[in-house]
Amino acid sequence: MTRWNLVISEKTDRAVRTYLARTGGKKGDLSRFVDEAARRRVLDLTVGRVKDRNARYDQQEILDLIDEEVDAARADRP
């Protein structure tokens, strides 16, 4: 675990704390909320960027390559 010092708007602070209070929030829930939101955002932005970049390629070629590579990875598995 590490510690973040963040500056956020009062509006965001109020919205998140109100949501957590309404859903029975306990100590540590704010950190968990931020942690999960940040990880989702990293995942979504990464996937979105990869998809946008790959849109210029023939999608069927990518699908076929993935099939081949999954088969190859499973063939290598003991």
Added chain:
Amino acid sequence: MRIVLDTNILICALITKGTPPDGLYQAWLRGEIDLVTSAVQIAELANVLARPRLQKYIDADEAAAIVENIEARAIILDAPPDVDLSPDPKDNPILAAAIAGKADMIDLAMKNALAAPSDSSISSLWNFGGATADVAAESTAFGDRSMGWMYSLDGVWSDAKDDAADMAWSREGWESAEPYGQHGRAYLNFPSHGEDGDALTRASFGANYQRLVEIKTKYDPQNRFRFNRNIQPET
């Protein structure tokens, strides 16, 4: 609805655009489905994404970001049970995740298969999408093609003394799958029990039904062609 994707479909969902697996990813983002996976599958995901031929489509940092953060959205099963159900043993970890994660349709299809009174009966999931979904609903009589999957329940038996048990299995299996259907539709080449009047026919042709009635009325007003799922002329 909970779903489990085989690893090739999962990777397609994560790195392609405009494909049927991308459609699943978008549904996942909208919260319409929950993705269930396992630690074993995430290890396989990392392994495949690191293979050299895929680097053209996803670099090492992007692959690491996806593998490390997928659990922020997905339901991860740490230790699914050992199962030995697939003819291909390498598919067993995916089936194990589906069973342990109670992936709705796979769970249902397997339960129905195991409950079949006859060894000849079949409970199967078929993949749609791809080129079949490229044709607009109004272009053919078939209608809407946006469904991703078809569930087929085939009651097959040879001895009349088994009629009651096998028909009950078919009816109960049909009812168990109805909540997962798409607007009450069915693939009409698999004719179902014929116990629902014309409601299933109307639902399956959807917006095309009235056009088909008009064609039927024009070319076959006496309803000479009336086998199975009949569209009645207006006369």
